[in-house]
Amino acid sequence: MKIGKYFTTNNIIGGLFIAFLLSAFLYIEHFELLVGYSKLTINTLFALFGFYRLLKAKPAVWFFTGFFLSISWLWWMAVSFYYYNMVYLIPIVVVAIGVVYALLFLGLRLLVKKVAKAIECKFYALFPSKTTPFLNALALLAINQFEPFGFNWLKLQLIFVESLLNIHLWSFALILFTLALFIVFRRYWLLLLLLFTIDLKHPTIVNAKLLRDIELVSTNISIKEKWKSENQALYTQMVLTRVDRAITHHKKLIIFPESLLPYFLNDTNTTLQELLERSKKITIVTGALYDKAVGDYRNSAYIFRDGNYTVANKVVLVPFGEANPLPQWMGKIVNKIFFDGSIDYKGDKEFTTIKLLNKEFKIAICYEGTSAKTYQDNPKYLIVISNNGWFKPSIEPTEQKLLLKFFSKLHKTTIYHSINGSPSYVVVPHPEDL
Numbered sequence: 001m002k003i004g005k006y007f008t009t010n011n012i013i014g015g016l017f018i019a020f021l022l023s024a025f026l027y028i029e030h031f032e033l034l035v036g037y038s039k040l041t042i043n044t045l046f047a048l049f050g051f052y053r054l055l056k057a058k059p060a061v062w063f064f065t066g067f068f069l070s071i072s073w074l075w076w077m078a079v080s081f082y083y084y085n086m087v088y089l090i091p092i093v094v095v096a097i098g099v100v101y102a103l104l105f106l107g108l109r110l111l112v113k114k115v116a117k118a119i120e121c122k123f124y125a126l127f128p129s130k131t132t133p134f135l136n137a138l139a140l141l142a143i144n145q146f147e148p149f150g151f152n153w154l155k156l157q158l159i160f161v162e163s164l165l166n167i168h169l170w171s172f173a174l175i176l177f178t179l180a181l182f183i184v185f186r187r188y189w190l191l192l193l194l195l196f197t198i199d200l201k202h203p204t205i206v207n208a209k210l211l212r213d214i215e216l217v218s219t220n221i222s223i224k225e226k227w228k229s230e231n232q233a234l235y236t237q238m239v240l241t242r243v244d245r246a247i248t249h250h251k252k253l254i255i256f257p258e259s260l261l262p263y264f265l266n267d268t269n270t271t272l273q274e275l276l277e278r279s280k281k282i283t284i285v286t287g288a289l290y291d292k293a294v295g296d297y298r299n300s301a302y303i304f305r306d307g308n309y310t311v312a313n314k315v316v317l318v319p320f321g322e323a324n325p326l327p328q329w330m331g332k333i334v335n336k337i338f339f340d341g342s343i344d345y346k347g348d349k350e351f352t353t354i355k356l357l358n359k360e361f362k363i364a365i366c367y368e369g370t371s372a373k374t375y376q377d378n379p380k381y382l383i384v385i386s387n388n389g390w391f392k393p394s395i396e397p398t399e400q401k402l403l404l405k406f407f408s409k410l411h412k413t414t415i416y417h418s419i420n421g422s423p424s425y426v427v428v429p430h431p432e433d434l
Contacts, residue, residue, distance in 0.1 A: 005060065006059075006060040006063060008060070011058075011060040011061050011063075011064055012064050014053075014057060014061040014064065014065075015057075015060075015061050015062070015063065015064020015065040015066075015067065015068055016064065016068050017053070018050050018053050018054050018057065018061070018065045018069070019064075019065050019067075019068035019069040019072055020050075020068075020072075021046045021047070021049055021050030021053070022046070022047065022050040022051070022054075022065075022069055022156075022159060023069060023072035023073060024042075024043070024046045025043040025046065025047065025159055025161075025162055025163070026072070026073065026395060026398065026399060026402070027395070028042065028043065028162075029162060029398050029401075029402060030395045030398040039162060040162060040163055040164050041164065043159070043160075043162050043163040044160075044163040044164045044165055047159045047160060047163060047165075048175070048179070048194075050159075051140070051175065051176060051179055052179050052182075052183070054136070054140070055133045055136045055137060055140075055176070055179055055180055055183055056133065056183055057109075058109075059106055059109040059110050059113060062105040062106055062108075062109035063102050063103075063105060063106040063109075064102065065105055066098075066101040066102040066103070066104060066105025066106065067098040067099065067101065067102035067105075068098070069101065069154070070097050070098050070100070070101035070102070070154055071094055071097060071098045073153065073154050073399065074097050074153060074154060075094050075097070075394070076391045076394030076395055076396040076399075077093065077097065077391075078090040078091075078093035078094045078097075079390070079391045079392070079393075079394050079396075080390040080391060081093060083223045083224065083390060100148070101154065104143065104146065105143065108139040108142060108143065109136070109139060111139070112132060112135040112136055112138075112139050113132070115131075115135055116131045116132045116135055119131050130184045133179075133180035133183045133184055134177065134180045134184075136180070137173070137176035137177050137179075137180045140156060140176055141172070141173060141176065143156065144156040144157060144169075144172065148319075149319035149320075150316070150319060150371075151318075151319050152372075153370065153399060153403065155403070155406070156172070157169065157172050157406065158399075158402055158403065158406055160172070160175075161202075161402050161405050161406050161409070162202070162402070162405075164198055164199070164200065165194070165197045165198060165199060166197045166198070166199035167199070167406055167409055167410065168410065171196075171197040171199070174193065174194075174196060174197055175194065175197055178190060178191065178193040178194055181193070201409075201430035202405075202409070202430060203405045203408045203409050203427050203428060203429050203430060204427070204428045204430070205401070205405075205425050205426070205427060205428075206425060206426040206427075206428055207425065208418075208423070208424040208425055208426065211426065213251060213252040213253060213357060214251065214252070214253045214254070214255065214357075214416065215242070215246040215249070215251045215253070215254040215255070216255050216416060216417070216418050216424040216425075216426065217242060217254065217255060217256045217257065217260075217418050217424065218257075218418070218419055218420075218422075218423050218424040219238075219256075219257055219260060219419075219420045219421075220389075220420065220421060221235070221260075221389060221420055221421075222389065223389045223390055223392075226259075226262050226389065227262050231262075232261075232262065232263055235260060235261060235262065236261060236271050239256060239260060239261060239275075239286060240274055240275075240278070242254065242256070243275070243278050243282065243284055244278070246282055247278065247281050247282050251282060252282060252283065252357055253282065253283045253284075253285070253356055253357055254282055254283070254284055254285070255285045255286075255383060255385065255416060255418040256284075256285065256286035256287060256385065256418055257287055257385050257386060257387055257418045257419050257420035257424075258287035258299070258301075258365055258366050258385040258386050258387040258420065259287045259288060259289065259299065259387055260286055260287050260288070260420065261286060261287070261288035261289075262288075262289070263288065263289060264288070264289045264290065264291035264297075265286075265288035265289065265290070265300075265302055266290055266291055266311070267291050272309070275302075275304045275309070276304060276307055276308070276309060277307070278304070279304035279305050279306060279307060279308070279309070280306060280307050283303070283304065283305045283356055283357075284302075284303070284304040284305075285301055285302070285303050285304075285363075285383060285385070285418075286301070286302055286304075286385075287299075287300070287301055287302075287365065287385045287387070288300060288301075288302055290302075290311050290313060292313075292346075296346055297345055297346065298311075298313040298314065298345060298346060298347075298348070299313070299314040299317075299345050299365055300312060300313045300314065300365070301352075301363050301365055301383075301385055303352075303354055303356075303363070305356070310352065310354060311352075312351075312352030312354070312363035312365075313347065313348040313352070314345070314347055314348070314365040314368060315347050315348050315349070315350065315351050315368060315373070315374075316347065316367060316368045316371045316373055316374065317344075317345055317346075317347045317367075318366075318367045323344045323345055323346075323347065351363065351364070351368075351374065353379070359380070359381050360379070360380065360381060361379075361381045361382065361383050361416075362374070362377075362379040362381070362382045362383070363382075363383050364382055364383065364384045364385075365384070365385055365386075366384070366385065366386040366387060368384070369382070369384035369386065369400070369403075369404055369407075369415065369417070370400060370403040370404065370407070372407075374407075375407050375410070375411040375413065378411045378412065378413070379411070379413050380412070380413060380414065381413070381414050381416070382413050382414070382415045382416070383415075383416050383418075384404070384415055384416070384417045384418070385417075385418050385419075386400070386417065386418070386419045386420070386421075387419075387420045387421060388400070388419055388420065388421035388422045389420050389421035390421075391421070392421050397419070397421070397422035401425070401427075404417060404427050405427055408427040408428070408429050409429055409430070412429045413427075413429065414426065414427065414428050414429065415427040
């Protein structure tokens with residue numbers, strides 16, 4: 001394989017154009033460029049044309065599509081290195097993300113080429129040059145399920161969240177194979193199969209300020225300031241003040257963002273007592289750290305109610321950010337180089353579900369809200385607390401919101417999302433899905 005033949009202007013532009021078509025929905029949403037059915041229609045047309053072009057494309061174009069597409073969706077991951085005082089790594093991390101997905105796209109496309117050749121050599125009379133688009137569709141379905149270290153924010157189904165088409169996996173597969181049929185047989189009536197994927201029911205975003213009984217708190221605390229020990233008293237007082245205000249406004253439940261109290265709350269008796277006393281008048285959910293044992297630290301949500309408290313520990317940890325997925329000896333080296341030798345958090349085995357306001361709420365912390373594992377039991381109500389301050393400024397909050405819409409629609413879950421670094425909101429499934 002000659003590497004030089006891949007780096008041609010046509011291949012690079014071809015990959016860039018497809019990546020643009022398949023990323024447009026994200027930036028249209030982020031910058032609020034379109035609304036209503038104009039947004040849904042444009043997103044649908046861009047997505048269909050993008051996948052159509054990709055199903056026809058040669059391996060070199062797949063390489064550059066994977067490179068530009070992953071960067072367009074995931075460049076924000078590198079922003080966190082600014083807060084670790086490693087700005088020089090940001091461009092390196094962005095390029096590394098692009099290369100990983102470029103090689104994934106290329107590897108699958110080359111496998112398709114090899115399998116298609118074998119099939120057509122053996123069954124040429126039946127399949128003369130007709131198998132590649134269908135095998136490419138299978139490759140895209142595989143990419144859609146790809147989860148490096150359990151992380152999957154490049155989920156191609158997400159493209160259809162704000163579109164006229166269905167988001168379910170069967171629908172995504174039907175879309176791809178319909179386009180493959182059209183490429184092979186060039187019959188426009190085949191596109192009528194897309195009618196089976198039309199879905200005009202969409203989850204709704206509700207402004208947190210419109211809630212009657214629930215106070216969904218938004219904060220905008222800088223990561224640079226958040227973990228300074230001298231600021232702990234300030235954040236503690238802020239929480240207590242917001243709780244007192246919610247009580248005066250006759251709220252029944254107040255939800256604060258992830259790790260808003262940046263210390264081991266169970267080791268601070270005074271603050272615990274303050275919150276326990278207030279919990280006799282209002283239920284309080286707040287993010288903080290939990291010191292379970294020596295070397296056993298948890299990222300947790302504390303639920304204070306009726307003078308008692310429960311701790312919901314995080315189950316699905318962020319790869320590298322909270323737990324190193326590499327072998328232990330490699331993990332120690334990475335933590336020493338990049339994270340000052342800090343110890344990984346540990347995760348619980350099961351999620352916490354608690355009854356609040358006569359409803360069963362499952363508790364998820366940040367990344368867990370975008371993990372399929374959280375939704376395996378189709379929870380009807382979910383509280384998600386997040387800290388998006390690590391990725392400011394970026395498109396991360398927008399992509400997170402689209403993922404929450406995706407899972408809300410898929411599992412008919414109402415999601416209450418309290419955030420540091422971007423506005424809080426509620427995601428409500430379509431009324432027919434409730």
